[in-house]
């Protein structure tokens with residue numbers, strides 16, 4: 001059984017002026033147990049919609065989503081409990097501290113404060129988050145620190161499937177490295193299955209077992225990153241991930257991260 005399986009998933013949105021956007025166009029993919037799969041795509045390619053459909057926030061128009069063999073449309077509650085979504089716009093109670101937010105998150109998953117406290121301490125130590133800052137309001141923390149707390153919250157509930165939507169976008173290089181190291185540790189220590197959406201080529205290549213390229217709602221290719229690059233080889237030279245991405249999507253690295261659509 002796979003951690004995640006999507007078969008022919010479609011989702012369209014009506015935009016202003018009646019224009020229709022196919023955010024997901026026949027998307028099929030799997031994430032094996034303990035596997036990290038990266039989805040690399042420019043802004044507007046459908047990554048967040050993909051994550052929202054899997055996490056049951058958005059209903060697909062067509063197709064199936066199964067999380068550990070359970071149909072997400074028919075059993076949303078059960079599916080929600082077996083995964084955690086961490087997105088750029090991580091939702092926190094900004095006035096509450098990191099500790100309070102983590103305890104609250106644990107409670108939602110039925111973990112008591114008594115159980116959660118020692119684990120929170122351990123996790124915070126692990127990610128180099130100073131304990132004394134854990135009692136400050138979240139709004140006083142940097143984006144990098146907030147993002148670490150979002151990941152810590154996901155970890156606390158021993159997630160089986162983690163959906164990471166651009167976990168390092170907007171972070172300074174230092175925090176980015178920390179968060180990436182943290183993701184690497186999560187997979188080693190917890191054997192979590194991870195779907196990581198990003199427009200950062202290096203991140204996808206370094207952290208993921210397989211990488212898919214997404215463009216206009218379609219997954220163009222999804223395979224081990226060396227294979228993916230070899231697919232775009234010319235004259236026997238294997239391109240870099242950036243070159244592969246450009247060849248596949250027609251986008252440059254700068255265009256891929258450009259805001260707005």
Ligand code: ADP
Pocket residue numbers: 013014015021022023041042043044045046047048049050261
């Ligand atoms: P990404 O996360 O890769 O930047 P998104 O999934 O956010 O891409 O968006 C894919 C496309 O779907 C974009 O054209 C976006 O404008 C559109 N879209 C996403 N969510 C909505 C929505 N709720 N209503 C209308 N259009 C949407």
Ligand code: MG
Pocket residue numbers: 047048049165166
């Ligand atoms: Mg997005």
